[in-house]
Amino acid sequence: MKTLTDWLAHLESLHPKGQSGIELGLERVARVKAVLRQQQTCPVIIVGGTNGKGSTCAYLEIIYRLSGYRVGCYSSPHLLKYNERVRVNGQPATDEMLCSAFARVEAARHEAGNIALTYFEFGTLAAWEVFAAEKAEVVILEVGLGGRLDAVNVYEPDCAVVTGVALDHTDWLGATREAIGFEKAGIFRSGRRAICADPEPPQSLLDYAEAIDADLKLIGRDFGFARAGQGWSYRDGDGRKFDGLPEPALRGECQLRNASAVITVLESLGDQLPVSLEAVRRGLHEVSLPGRFQIVGERPAVILDVAHNPEAVAELAQNLRTMGAFRRTIAVVAMLADKDIAGALAALSGNVDVWLVAGLNVPRGAPETTLANAVTELGGSVEEFASPAEAFRRAVGLAGENDRIAVFGSFHTVAAVINALNTPV
CATH class of the missing domain: 3.40.1190.10 (Mur-like, catalytic domain)
Known part of the structure; x- marks a missing residue:
């Protein structure tokens, strides 16, 4: 069977x-x-x-x-x-x-x-x-x-x-x-x-x-x-x-x-x-819906959002702006290659202090270099990782208690971080 x-x-x-x-x-x-x-x-x-x-x-x-x-x-x-x-x-x-x-x-x-x-x-x-x-x-x-x-x-x-x-x-x-x-x-x-x-x-x-x-x-x-x-x-x-x-x-x-x-x-x-x-x-x-501006941690705050196109990421940016005062915002992002990567990342320009970009090892997944190039075009500093889990572990290591980590870009990205959250770092 x-x-x-x-x-x-x-x-x-x-x-x-x-x-x-x-x-x-x-x-x-x-x-x-x-x-x-x-x-x-x-x-x-x-x-x-x-x-x-x-x-x-x-x-x-x-x-x-x-x-x-x-x-x-x-x-x-x-x-x-x-x-x-x-x-x-x-x-x-x-x-x-x-x-x-x-x-x-x-x-x-x-x-x-x-x-x-x-x-x-x-x-x-x-x-x-x-x-x-x-x-x-x-x-x-x-x-x-x-x-x-x-x-x-x-x-x-x-x-x-x-x-x-x-x-x-x-x-x-x-x-x-x-x-x-x-x-x-x-x-x-x-x-x-x-x-x-x-x-x-x-x-x-x-x-x-x-x-x-x-x-x-x-x-x-x-x-x-x-x-x-x-x-x-x-x-x-x-x-x-x-x-x-x-x-x-x-x-x-x-x-x-x-x-x-x-x-x-x-x-x-x-x-x-x-x-x-x-x-x-x-x-x-x-009502509840996992992965839609879902806050899963405090000090640092961890936000999970499946936003993966410019309109949805612009909404994420607005939500981040109304969330309160934080010392730094660390972005963990991985996306599919057929998305408007440059447009989506541009929607968060000015709202992120540290960019941690990752590749997605799934069909249609974009390599980390593609995202890194888009961030560089925006004038941001960026680190590259092979997977969202690795990028998230780096974010946890960087973040102070007054910082926040915003995870976005794909259902695959959020799922990988949820799994990482359930695994001892």
Whole structure:
């Protein structure tokens, strides 16, 4: 009998591009889905966008759980264990759940003509199998890449959210916000609620929503937020207003945009999935998401952030500026080669005193010299390391109790440091 490790190795071997392989398109996954006879028996929410997808899914997941629903949530990538990608009622799926689902997908794949699914496609179909077996009452699906041709888009959302549109994955989605906006908008459906939390949405997104007659709600026009004292208030275009909401437990100005979009989802599906204002308040206060400006140490402070594109790193920089006074900021960074490395590091220029850059020994990983060259172009001093763990150990050795260490650049980077934190230095 195959273990989860066996199955994941099998998934990597199925497609020529392996775990990191990207081959957009819905035909393969749709054919296997048809053999599986997967049926949608509960509301489905699809969440896309360049940044903020994970936060938005986390808010929806906890608020619906606190409202008494059985919630299935699929997100990617994972930090430490694959099980994190498939959650039922906030808990990662067990190895047994996943292995059983993988076996069913494998049988269907063969029946459909031995289709070479990608790692993500196989995992998406298996996640649905888990949710169906566990009788989920609402399913939240996070887009892996883009939207229009992403595997999760083979399902039909009752509500779709685009958190924002920025330049990332340009090799696959296009080099402009207009091109990327069109791909993100592909998760919208005719006659169904579509929500966009980008304050300046690309015209391509607006045009697509109009062309298919989606019920589009835009932040700043149809819903929004305002700070009020120690909290904030939400309002929508129909006159609904919720005052005295707590600051989200996740940090950053973008979180009020994400939370506002979430409340708009909750209102949109209120007839099918009613929730209480108390569940919203508790969810905002209790939500957690590893690796999103996560502070894991004091004296020195250690901040973990998976930010890996210029927009997300700019948000990290803003959070660091509002964090308080520190003697020095030491950055530990490693990134994938297909990211805008120069743009991302430039977003932190002036906020870092010591740069410790590392290579990533994973497919698409950038060598440390690439990052070092980008830092040198910014005029910063830099040290190079073969791995994030080595860079982090150096940071710990350098940092005084009034310093802080900011770890960022990739899920791989944060995962490596989490593992290092659990290992005696």
